[in-house]
Amino acid sequence: MENGSWDFLGSKGLVKKHEFVRILVQCLYSLGYKRSASCLEQESNVSYKSSDFEFLEMQVLSGNWDSSLAVLDRVFDNSKDEARNTALYLVFKQCLFECLKRGDTSLAINVLQKQAPMLKVGKEKIHRLACDIVTSKEMEYGEVSNFLVEDLRKRLLVELEKLIPSPIVIPEGRLEHLVETAVLDQIDKCLYHNSCDAVSLYKDHLCGRDQIPSETVQILMAHKNEVWFVQFSNSGKYLATASSDCTAMIWKVLDDNRVELMHTLQSHQNPVSFVSWSPDDSKLLTCGNAEVLKLWDVETGVLRHTFGNNDNNSGFTVSSCAWFPDSARLVCGSSDPERGIVMWDTDGNEIKAWRGTRIPKVVDLAVTPDGESMITVFSDKEIRILHLETLLERVITEEKPITSLSVSGDGKFFIVNLSSQEIHLWDLAGEWKQPLKFSGHKQSKYVIRSCFGGFESSFIASGSEDSQVYIWNLKNAKPLEVLSGHSMTVNCVSWNPRNPRMLASASDDQTIRIWGPGKPNKPENRLQTDTFLLFEFWYAVVFWIAGIET
Amino acid sequence: LSIIFCVNQVVGDNDVQSIVMSYLLHNCFNETADSLASCTGMKQPAIDRDNMERRKQIIHFILERKALKAVELTEQLAQDLLEKNKDLHFDLLCLHFVELVCVGKCTEALEFAQTRLAPFGKVQKYVEKLEDVMALLAYEDPEKSPMFHLLSSEYRQQVADNLNRTILEHANHPSYTPMERLIQQMTVTRQYLTEENGKDAFPPFSLKDSLKG
Numbered sequence: 001m002e003n004g005s006w007d008f009l010g011s012k013g014l015v016k017k018h019e020f021v022r023i024l025v026q027c028l029y030s031l032g033y034k035r036s037a038s039c040l041e042q043e044s045n046v047s048y049k050s051s052d053f054e055f056l057e058m059q060v061l062s063g064n065w066d067s068s069l070a071v072l073d074r075v076f077d078n079s080k081d082e083a084r085n086t087a088l089y090l091v092f093k094q095c096l097f098e099c100l101k102r103g104d105t106s107l108a109i110n111v112l113q114k115q116a117p118m119l120k121v122g123k124e125k126i127h128r129l130a131c132d133i134v135t136s137k138e139m140e141y142g143e144v145s146n147f148l149v150e151d152l153r154k155r156l157l158v159e160l161e162k163l164i165p166s167p168i169v170i171p172e173g174r175l176e177h178l179v180e181t182a183v184l185d186q187i188d189k190c191l192y193h194n195s196c197d198a199v200s201l202y203k204d205h206l207c208g209r210d211q212i213p214s215e216t217v218q219i220l221m222a223h224k225n226e227v228w229f230v231q232f233s234n235s236g237k238y239l240a241t242a243s244s245d246c247t248a249m250i251w252k253v254l255d256d257n258r259v260e261l262m263h264t265l266q267s268h269q270n271p272v273s274f275v276s277w278s279p280d281d282s283k284l285l286t287c288g289n290a291e292v293l294k295l296w297d298v299e300t301g302v303l304r305h306t307f308g309n310n311d312n313n314s315g316f317t318v319s320s321c322a323w324f325p326d327s328a329r330l331v332c333g334s335s336d337p338e339r340g341i342v343m344w345d346t347d348g349n350e351i352k353a354w355r356g357t358r359i360p361k362v363v364d365l366a367v368t369p370d371g372e373s374m375i376t377v378f379s380d381k382e383i384r385i386l387h388l389e390t391l392l393e394r395v396i397t398e399e400k401p402i403t404s405l406s407v408s409g410d411g412k413f414f415i416v417n418l419s420s421q422e423i424h425l426w427d428l429a430g431e432w433k434q435p436l437k438f439s440g441h442k443q444s445k446y447v448i449r450s451c452f453g454g455f456e457s458s459f460i461a462s463g464s465e466d467s468q469v470y471i472w473n474l475k476n477a478k479p480l481e482v483l484s485g486h487s488m489t490v491n492c493v494s495w496n497p498r499n500p501r502m503l504a505s506a507s508d509d510q511t512i513r514i515w516g517p518g519k520p521n522k523p524e525n526r527l528q529t530d531t532f533l534l535f536e537f538w539y540a541v542v543f544w545i546a547g548i549e550t
Numbered sequence: 551l552s553i554i555f556c557v558n559q560v561v562g563d564n565d566v567q568s569i570v571m572s573y574l575l576h577n578c579f580n581e582t583a584d585s586l587a588s589c590t591g592m593k594q595p596a597i598d599r600d601n602m603e604r605r606k607q608i609i610h611f612i613l614e615r616k617a618l619k620a621v622e623l624t625e626q627l628a629q630d631l632l633e634k635n636k637d638l639h640f641d642l643l644c645l646h647f648v649e650l651v652c653v654g655k656c657t658e659a660l661e662f663a664q665t666r667l668a669p670f671g672k673v674q675k676y677v678e679k680l681e682d683v684m685a686l687l688a689y690e691d692p693e694k695s696p697m698f699h700l701l702s703s704e705y706r707q708q709v710a711d712n713l714n715r716t717i718l719e720h721a722n723h724p725s726y727t728p729m730e731r732l733i734q735q736m737t738v739t740r741q742y743l744t745e746e747n748g749k750d751a752f753p754p755f756s757l758k759d760s761l762k763g
Contacts, residue, residue, distance in 0.1 A: 100664070105657040112688040113656075123696075127685035134663050134684060135671035 021046040027175040052168050056160070061153050065095040072160075073119060075168050083163040089125040092116055093132055094156050100133065101144040108133070191473040191480055194455045194500045209481060212454065212471060213495075213503035214518030216485045221511050222249060222261055228273045229449070229492045230506035233281040236498030238262070238298065240284055241512055244271035248286045250298060257502060259514055263301030267294060273447075274320050278327040279369075283346065287318035289335050295346060305348050307332070308339075316342075322367040322374070333362025333376060341365070341376065364405040366414065368428065375414060375428075377405050383416065385428065394430050404449040408457045409497055415460060417448050423462060425474070438462075440479040441470040446489060453495020453503065461503060463490035469505045469515070485513055567592050569728050576718070576727045578606035598721070601627075605717055612710040613703070615652075617645035624713065631720050638716055640670050641709050644683045648700050651686045660687060733757060 007017035025048040028037035059067040076084035099108040116126045161169050192207035199205045225245035239251040248265040270291040287293040293307040308316025321332035331343045340355035361379040374386045380401040385394040400420035407414045415425050421443050424435035441464035450462035460472045469483040488508035496502035503515040574583040587594045604627050611620035621642050632639040650659035670676040682697045689695040715725040740755035
């Protein structure tokens with residue numbers, strides 16, 4: 001029964017108290033706390049079931065179909081409402097079933113010919129009622145016990161509850177839904193949010209920088225010259241780096257997230273500027289702007305194949321390469337427009353090639369994780385997305401030169417770095433007319449690479465010519481964090497796909513830095529720092545006084 | 551694509567008479583067939599008179615809205631025929647249901663449906679037809695329902711034809727008459743010619759137009 005006085009809750013008085021209590025009661029019932037629920041109903045004088053619904057319940061359970069139909073007719077105000085007609089249909093169906101099982105066929109005919117049309121249930125539903133007589137599963141029961149009838153009537157009520165509108169019946173799980181909506185809203189506003197863990201209800205959710213990689217945890221020094229490329233393997237257990245010292249290196253990520261050198265891949269004659277992990281992480285491709293493409297076995301570090309090396313003088317220089325999901329086929333693009341784009345198998349057999357006037361110099365290349373599309377960046381402003389089966393092509397022309405390309409883990413988006421110091425994010429589905437733009441870093445002369453990262457690819461990280469690593473949350477065009485540490489241009493970054501709190505960066509300063517969760521910027525810490533500063537101040541005062549006195 | 555040459559060939563009287571006779575026998579017009587035979591002096595082909603008599607009766611029962619009697623006679627004539635042709639059996643039972651609804655015996659129709667039609671309700675391909683048929687119960691005046699075609703004599707004729715063909719097939723007789731075959735061939739040939747040469751040169755075959763002369 002509803003309380004006559006309309007008390008309101010909340011600082012702005014927007015919430016009706018009796019509605020709030022009713023939702024609480026529903027929640028208690030659904031959690032299984034029947035006694036508490038009924039106790040609350042008594043104490044507050046707010047009943048979970050509305051009087052209309054309780055009446056309907058009684059009528060349905062005792063098989064008073066005329067009253068049941070009358071209640072439903074009253075409760076739904078619009079006769080065209082699909083929910084109304086379904087509810088009435090369900091009641092008629094049960095009524096017909098019981099008539100026929102009793103042997104009362106003339107009443108059944110009456111229901112079909114007179115009662116149903118009178119309530120304007122709709123022709124479609126009436127035809128279905130007639131058909132149900134011979135096709136519905138319930139009709140197949142031979143002998144019908146009272147127990148069965150009772151059970152069917154209860155099930156009918158459950159179905160009716162789903163159809164009847166509020167406030168007669170309130171939607172299932174209403175309180176949980178409202179709380180979840182609030183939590184999701186808070187998470188949406190949280191820029192550092194980087195996990196799928198449950199969130200505490202005790203305070204408004206807000207993540208700090210301890211959620212994303214923002215502090216150097218390790219510096220890897222092994223290359224003898226500028227490090228141009230870094231990438232974690234798909235499993236997140238390995239790291240590959242490439243350097244202008246003409247080598248590539250494979251590192252292992254240990255259980256405590258420390259990184260250890262595993263293999264040094266030596267064979268290239270020229271700087272290596274690009275690597276690519278096979279989807280199963282068993283093979284690694286290395287190549288360079290003025291270098292050929294080589295295939296290595298990850299476990300042993302042994303060179304398996306060098307591509308296109310038919311004549312010793314002119315090698316097939318490959319600027320970038322990508323794998324297909326089967327880890328057996330790969331595709332590479334050349335910085336030499338004569339060579340074009342070539343698809344190979346791992347034994348070195350050419351499968352397909354795109355050459356000719358339409359294929360200029362390839363800046364960067366990628367294959368979507370599902371293997372269906374190939375994205376190519378052509379010198380220097382054109383992006384072409386080719387669907388490999390339908391051969392449909394989509395072209396995006398940027399305004400400024402593009403230096404690199406990166407595809408998100410779910411294959412839905414990709415980013416390109418432009419030499420105008422902007423990163424553009426595009427959707428692969430092709431629905432966006434304009435890209436999302438991110439800026440704040442420095443890039444004008446060199447090839448700088450960026451990547452997606454974090455939980456659900458919510459972040460982008462990029463290198464920069466000012467020797468810092470920049471991190472953005474996709475919701476904001478301005479950087480969320482700027483990480484200092486390197487002493488020269490940061491060329492490339494890679495976010496561990498299995499560890500949202502681990503990032504690697506490669507720099508001209510010949511090192512690779514591994515970044516991990518930062519120190520939290522919680523008020524308690526600030527208090528500690530403040531207190532510490534206070535002590536420092538008084539020490540200084542004491543020493544000064546002491547200094548004067550001497 | 552083979553082009554039929556219209557050779558100026560005279561079609562013999564005998565051939566024409568045979569075609570007409572076979573049509574009459576197929577449709578059980580035995581009296582007319584006897585008349586034709588005596589008028590033209592042609593020999594009637596040896597056919598199963600008994601089979602034809604029974605088919606005649608069965609067809610009449612259907613047209614006279616006695617579908618159950620038709621079913622009974624069919625079962626006498628060929629025991630497993632309806633078992634092997636469930637679609638046809640279903641159509642005949644539906645006809646009986648429709649007959650009951652038409653004379654206002656709704657409760658009897660409902661009970662008949664529950665016992666004889668319900669088993670078909672479990673098979674997906676009959677459900678749509680069953681929906682149409684059962685829905686007739688919801689109308690006090692079935693003629694005014696959207697499914698009124700089920701009450702028509704054209705529909706009954708259609709079912710009767712179907713049963714006739716099935717019985718002939720079952721007895722290893724041809725289920726289509728030469729006349730029908732000829733008209734079918736004519737239509738298809740015309741269709742090819744129209745596709746090749748356009749509607750103006752060769753309009754599609756129309757029996758109605760041909761009969762006008």
